[in-house]
Amino acid sequence: MLSVSDLTVGYQHDAPVLHGVTLDMGSQGVHAIVGANGAGKTTLLHTLAGHLRPTAGWVLCDGHDVTGWRPPDAARAGIALAPQGRRLWPSLTVRDHLTVTRPPRHRAHGRAWNVSDLLDLFPALAARLRHHAHQLSGGEQQMLTIARALRLAPRLLLADEPTEGLAPAIAAHLQTVLADLPRHGVPVCVALPHARSAAALASSLHVLTGGHLNGPIDSHGTGADDALRHHLALTSAARPTRTPPVEHNR
């Protein structure tokens, strides 16, 4: 449903972060974007969700040109972002997060998740409904971030580093949930720093290095091992680190 072609995005005109990225996200399964810090994963996901405007190239949604759309447009079209760093609202409770967000009206959307569906998906949140975001553990915050995105009844969930900074058991739990979402009718595009976990989670895999996208690779075929080796070779070399991207609408 969502695809980009020849996409160039940068924070300054002469220094693009993404170079001519072409990517077609079908309407099922889990797609993984793998890349090291600064490779451009967040930039790509933010561009898909309308938080960044590309300097060149196209974003297409259901065949329509939506290049340069704004976040509300993307959300109403069914693209939900669970951002890196979670970006929960500190003064709102868990329940507030889930009730203030709601599916778009008068628009085609995916499966509608009500609050109790989301608590079935993340039982840990049920005891936390009255708590504020900062009172939650890191894992619970990430669950809330994904639950908030699902409340939009998305046709595509963009999850940016959903396991960052989490204990291995919690990270594994979240990966299981994400891997299961396509069966609940929600395709997922997940950005991860490590090829190994991405290959376990995703049905197709793209490797992003220095703003260039390679792939897709079928993660269940022999290509996965090659990708892994390729990726490890690329990330082990000394690469210049980039400053983390800043969103333009703050």
Next chain:
Amino acid sequence: MDANLILAIDGIAYGLLLAIAAAGLTLAFGAGGVLNLAHGTLVAAGGYLAVATSSGTWSSLAAGMLAATAVGAAGGGVMAAATAALNRRRHLDQALLTFGAALIGGDLLTTIFGPDILRPRVPAVLEGTVIVAGRPYPADRLAVLGIAVAIAVAGYGGLHRTRAGRLIRATVDDRGMVAGIGVNPRLVDAAVLVASGALAGLAGALSTPILGVGPDTADTVLLLSLIIVVCGGLGSVPGAVAAAVAVGLVQTVGVTTIPGLAPYLLIFTMALVLLARRTPLTGEVHR
């Protein structure tokens, strides 16, 4: 002691009125980054309209309050349209625009209503006194206190129990993510400016029985509101309410108990608060 109690009630009533006026100002700044310097003028406009409308009957009093709220909301709408047209340019541009609107509005009000301090004619019951703690206390002030408490409670409920209120608080926290759930944050900004204008008009109407309304009202209210917004933390409603009640008490109890320091007391208190604060002043939110 009793005399101080009466003064304290006065101070709290005055403080709550300032809180109602300043809550909208602080939210508009926290959510959309708009510091509306015409806010005091909206308060004065509400006050003048209430004085002009109320003629001593209950129905005219109610009509006056409604008219004050409506003119405040309309003024807020004008400011929303004007600042939206600036397309979120720098604060100085906005300050110039809203300050200009304040000067023009103030001039219009003086031209229409004259240079005198006006007081409303309220129903006879409100002109009398009630006995509070063994001392007579003006009934109209007590009524103002009651209404101010009711509005503050309703405002708290609206901000915490309704979806609109939650959206406003979410916008103060992180407007980018509000856009990310399909809500245009600029719509929230405009709604906040209209609602804060309505509250400003209503606060203006309510303060007329205590203070009257005159050419100085706009400037005084703006100055006090800015002190409240700064001391309470930009974008924080609970902070603004606490600061407003403190300002009300300083302006009544403090000024009568230490008359020698009267002109400096408020600024002195503000300086102390700012020195003691450890949190940064910006409305920028912990992410």
